[in-house]
Amino acid sequence: MARLRRRRPDERIEETPAPELAPRTRLIDPVEIPQGDPLESVLLTAGGPVEMASLEAESDTITHLQAAGVELVVPLIGQGELLGALYLGTRLSDQPYSSDDRRLLGSLASQVAPAMKVAQLVREQQAEAKERERIEQELKVAALIQQTLLPKELPAIAGWGVDAFYRPARAVGGDFYDFIELSEGRLGVVIGDVTDKGVPAALVMATCRSMLRGAAQANKTPAAVLAEVNDNLVPQIPPGMFVTCLYAIVDTAAGNVVFANAGHNLPYVRTSDGVVELRATGMPLGLMSQMDYEEKTYRLEHGDVMVLTSDGITEAHNADGEMYGFGRLIGQVAKKTKNDDLVASLVGDLEKWSGPGAEQEDDITLVVVRRTASAEKSASAFAERADVERLVSFRLPSVEGNERLAIDTVVEAVAPLGLSPSRLERLKTAVGETVMNAIEHGNQNDPAIDVGVEVSTSASFLTVRVTDQGGDTEIPDAETPDIEAKIAGEQTPRGWGLFLVSQMVDEVRRSTDNGTHVVELVINRQGES
Amino acid sequence: MLGNELTARVVRKDSGAVIALSGTVDKNAKDPMENAYEEASGGNGELILDFNEVDYINSSGIAVLVGILAMARAEGQEVGAIGLTDHYREVFRITRLSDFMQIYEKAPS
Numbered sequence: 001m002a003r004l005r006r007r008r009p010d011e012r013i014e015e016t017p018a019p020e021l022a023p024r025t026r027l028i029d030p031v032e033i034p035q036g037d038p039l040e041s042v043l044l045t046a047g048g049p050v051e052m053a054s055l056e057a058e059s060d061t062i063t064h065l066q067a068a069g070v071e072l073v074v075p076l077i078g079q080g081e082l083l084g085a086l087y088l089g090t091r092l093s094d095q096p097y098s099s100d101d102r103r104l105l106g107s108l109a110s111q112v113a114p115a116m117k118v119a120q121l122v123r124e125q126q127a128e129a130k131e132r133e134r135i136e137q138e139l140k141v142a143a144l145i146q147q148t149l150l151p152k153e154l155p156a157i158a159g160w161g162v163d164a165f166y167r168p169a170r171a172v173g174g175d176f177y178d179f180i181e182l183s184e185g186r187l188g189v190v191i192g193d194v195t196d197k198g199v200p201a202a203l204v205m206a207t208c209r210s211m212l213r214g215a216a217q218a219n220k221t222p223a224a225v226l227a228e229v230n231d232n233l234v235p236q237i238p239p240g241m242f243v244t245c246l247y248a249i250v251d252t253a254a255g256n257v258v259f260a261n262a263g264h265n266l267p268y269v270r271t272s273d274g275v276v277e278l279r280a281t282g283m284p285l286g287l288m289s290q291m292d293y294e295e296k297t298y299r300l301e302h303g304d305v306m307v308l309t310s311d312g313i314t315e316a317h318n319a320d321g322e323m324y325g326f327g328r329l330i331g332q333v334a335k336k337t338k339n340d341d342l343v344a345s346l347v348g349d350l351e352k353w354s355g356p357g358a359e360q361e362d363d364i365t366l367v368v369v370r371r372t373a374s375a376e377k378s379a380s381a382f383a384e385r386a387d388v389e390r391l392v393s394f395r396l397p398s399v400e401g402n403e404r405l406a407i408d409t410v411v412e413a414v415a416p417l418g419l420s421p422s423r424l425e426r427l428k429t430a431v432g433e434t435v436m437n438a439i440e441h442g443n444q445n446d447p448a449i450d451v452g453v454e455v456s457t458s459a460s461f462l463t464v465r466v467t468d469q470g471g472d473t474e475i476p477d478a479e480t481p482d483i484e485a486k487i488a489g490e491q492t493p494r495g496w497g498l499f500l501v502s503q504m505v506d507e508v509r510r511s512t513d514n515g516t517h518v519v520e521l522v523i524n525r526q527g528e529s
Numbered sequence: 530m531l532g533n534e535l536t537a538r539v540v541r542k543d544s545g546a547v548i549a550l551s552g553t554v555d556k557n558a559k560d561p562m563e564n565a566y567e568e569a570s571g572g573n574g575e576l577i578l579d580f581n582e583v584d585y586i587n588s589s590g591i592a593v594l595v596g597i598l599a600m601a602r603a604e605g606q607e608v609g610a611i612g613l614t615d616h617y618r619e620v621f622r623i624t625r626l627s628d629f630m631q632i633y634e635k636a637p638s
Contacts, residue, residue, distance in 0.1 A: 404585070425616035433588055483625045486595050487602050493595035496588035496624060503623045 028068050028087050037061050043075035044082055048106040049097075050075065072097055074109045078117040138199050142172040145202035147397065149209055154393045155179045155187055157252050162187075163393075165343045165366040167448055174201030174243075175310045175363035176209055180216045185252045188216045191264065191308040191367050192245035200238060208233060208243050208285065222247045222260035223282075223295035230262065230285045230293075237286040244284045246308060255300045255371055260293040265314065268333045269298065270305045275334045278306075305370040307333050307342060312362035319355050328353070341513065342368045344467070348515040351469075360448075388458045391416075395450035396435070398443035398468075403435040406453050410464060413455045417462065423523065427464070430504035430521050433497045434466045442468025442517050462523040471515040478502040533584060537565035545574030545607075551582035554590030566597050570606045575631070581612030591624055598629050609633055 033039050038058040042050060050073045057063045065073065065087065074086035086109065091097060097105075146168060154162045164177055174194025182188050190212055194201040211232050215225040225247050233243065246267060248259035259267070263284035269276045282293035300306060309329065316324045328349075337345045343366055350364070392413035396402045407428050419427065435451055443449040452467040478498035485491040502508055507522040533552035540547040546569035548562075569576050578594075580586075601608045609631035613621060621627040 403587075422616065422619075425614075426619075429587070429616070429620065432585075436587065436589075481624070483595065483629065487599045487629055489599050489603070492592075493599065494589070494592040496591045500588050500591070500620070500624065 028065075028070060028089060031061060031065055031068070031087070033061055033082070033085065039065075039073075040082055043073065043085060044077065044080075046075060049073065049102045049109075072102075072105070074105045076109050076113040076116055078113040081117075083113055083116045083120065139170070139172055142197075142199045142202040143168055145199070145206055146172060146176070149206055150176065151179050152394060155181065156390050156393070157185075157187065159372055160187075160250075160252055161368075161370040161372055163341075163343045163366075163368040163370075165347060165364070165395075165450075167347075167360065167364045167450070169197075169312065169360045169362050169364075170448075171197045172202065173197050173312065173363035174205045175312065175365040176205045177308070177365055177367050178209060178212065180213055182216065182219065182249065187250045187252055189248045189250060189308065189367060189369060190216075190245065191310065191365060192243055193264065193310050193312075193363075193365075194241065194243050196241050200241070204237055204241055204243065204286075207236065208245070212245070212247065216247070221295060222249055222258055223293040226260050226262045226282060226285065226293045227291060230283075230291050231289045233286040234289040242284040242286040248306075248308075250300075250369060255302075257298045257300055257306065257369075258295060259298070260295045262293060265309050265311055267306055267308045268330060269300065270307070270333050270336075271301065272303065275330050300369075300371040302371055303373040305333075305340075305342060305368060307346075308367040308369075310363060310365040312360070312364040313346070313350060313366070316350060316354055316361060316364075318353055319358065324350060324353060337513070340370075341516070342366075342370075344513060344516040347469075348471075348513075351515060388456050391455040391457055393452070393454040395452050396439075397447040398439040398445055398449050398451055399447050400439065400445065402439060402451070403432045406435040406451070406466075407432050410453065410455055414457075414462065417457060417525070419462075419523075426504040427462075427521070427523060430501045431464055431466075433501045433504075434464075434519050434521060437497055438466050438468035438470075438517075438519070442470030444470070457525070460525055462525055464521040466519045466521070468517050469515055471512040471517045478508070535561050535583075537561040539565050539569040541569075541572070542574075545576055546570075546572055547577045547579050549579045549582070552584065554580075554583055554586040554593065556589035556593065558590055559593045559596070562593055562597055563600075566600060570601065570604060575607040575609050576601070577609045577611055577633070578630075579612050580610060580614075580617065583612070583617075586617055586620065591620075591626065594626060598626070602629075607631070 033043070039055070039061050042055065052062070052066050052070050052073060055062050055066075057066065069089045070087045071090055072088040074088065075082060076084040076086070086105070088097070088105075150166055151164070154164060162179065166175065166177065168175075174196060176190070176192050178190040180188030180190065192205070192208065194204045194208065196204070208229065211229045212225065215228045220228065226245065243262070244264040245262045246259060246264040248257050248267070250257050257278075259278060259280055260282060261280040262282045267278045269278060278296065278298050280294040280296045283291045314324055314326055314329055332346050332349050333342065335345065346366060347364070392409060394409055396406060410431050411424065411428060414424070414427070435453065438451040439445060443451060449469050454465040456463050456465070478501065481495050481499055482491060486493050501521070505521045506524045509520040509522065511518045535550060535552040535554060535558040538549045538551075540549055548565045548569055566576070598608060610621070611633040613632065618627070618632060621632060
């Protein structure tokens with residue numbers, strides 16, 4: 001008999017099963033009133049039901065409705081907008097519509113219209129929410145691909161310190177880095193950036209990464225690796241996308257770095273004479289096949305530091321719209337901070353420069369390779385005493401529960417030391433509490449910010465170093481909790497973490513460096529109990 | 530990786546009740562522990578927390594236990610614990626939880 005029809009141009013028709021109809025009743029097929037149709041203005045101005053027979057056949061819509069036997073059209077108008085219309089055929093009694101009928105229909109329409117408007121708005125909002133959810137989901141998938149494929153651990157090589165940092169932008173760009181162990185003490189180092197963001201970029205990154213690994217493990221030179229990956233990538237990469245990438249092979253015995261560059265940001269080396277750019281030319285990967293890549297060699301002296309970056313750093317903007325730029329980056333690389341932790345000082349400087357609460361526009365990736373000053377055996381900036389050996393170094397996203405992962409990794413790393421079961425249990429509790437604090441308080445449960453954990457040992461001490469980015473928040477000293485007051489309900493039952501940690505290890509050291517908050521848990525190995 | 534979510538099952542005994550815990554005692558343990566306490570408390574005798582199947586207790590879990598002890602104190606309910614590893618017995622001693630609950634080596638007869 002009657003149907004409501006008014007469709008927005010972008011709305012889909014939902015098919016509803018035809019209801020059971022009384023005899024002699026038939027449905028009029030939905031007829032849309034196109035915008036600008038003469039019928040639209042008639043309905044908007046009529047102020048009540050419109051008799052089709054009274055209209056001239058000015059448009060196909062009118063002709064069609066008349067032919068379909070529509071006698072009366074009742075406009076549904078809300079806020080001056082035609083939201084829909086009721087089409088009525090002949091009355092079942094074959095009587096003409098009375099003025100009472102029309103009044104009834106008119107008042108019905110005035111009540112239905114606002115409800116229609118609300119329903120439309122609700123539907124639009126639901127569609128928007130769904131779309132937002134889909135985008136969020138996609139970002140999660142992209143982040144997951146990215147996080148899964150980045151190295152879980154940093155290579156530990158005597159005489160070298162390797163550090164890396166990766167922080168995805170909200171929209172997850174296509175940054176990646178990789179370390180590939182090669183024969184004869186050589187280490188392959190990759191940094192790259194896929195144009196585009198989200199899942200497509202993550203998938204190209206995954207493909208590119210495995211191609212790079214394959215070519216690198218076949219012991220090819222950097223230029224040959226990039227040329228091969230380029231040729232393999234060209235037929236597979238979606239149009240308009242490409243990958244910038246730098247591949248370097250570090251000969252950890254001799255200190256030579258052989259590198260080739262497919263259009264990526266230049267690496268910098270801080271030497272005793274200042275900062276040097278490592279230049280090698282080459283086209284980005286995936287644009288054109290049969291490209292040649294220039295290959296260069298640079299010798300890292302003891303104490304030299306090589307820094308590989310992504311453009312998420314140099315192209316970061318501050319509130320005034322200025323770019324961070326290469327000049328600032330070089331200036332920061334040139335500076336030797338107290339611990340010479342370049343990752344911390346670069347990220348700290350970038351954050352200070354961007355200002356608080358600035359949204360990160362692109363992924364930020366940093367890889368630092370340093371050749372330690374002569375006679376130093378190890379690795380990290382922190383573990384630079386001659387007898388100190390780094391057992392493991394890793395980063396974890398600040399997600400509740402990851403402290404258990406940290407515990408397991410530390411336990412595995414210290415296994416060769418043969419700690420007594422009770423010391424090991426205490427260490428587990430101390431590491432768990434400290435990492436949980438770093439996740440919750442230091443990094444405010446932000447999965448984009450990592451907690452760093454580094455375990456090192458000497459003959460005298462075992463040290464677990466936990467870092468977070470909550471450097472500005474003051475951490476109170478561990479006080480002995482007043483359990484009586486807590487049980488009496490006079491104090492919060494919480495507040496056990498710091499106290500517990502202080503009781504589990506021989507020493508707890510805290511420090512802040514450039515926004516990075518550091519907790520070192522020290523166990524005296526001589527005092528083995 | 531999250532801990533194993535805690536389950537707390539109440540077993541009634543003539544001499545009291547046992548809450549058999551299984552999983553991780555962390556901040557997520559609050560609801561299951563409190564629900565089990567509500568269910569088990571108020572009867573005759575001591576209420577025993579059985580930690581045999583607990584794999585990890587952290588400071589947030591200790592706060593949950595303190596909360597339970599506070600409820601017990603208010604109601605005059607005795608609370609005990611069994612099945613703690615040596616390490617957690619030490620933690621209970623250091624935090625003085627063991628001053629407010631009887632720690633048993635074995636199930637009290």
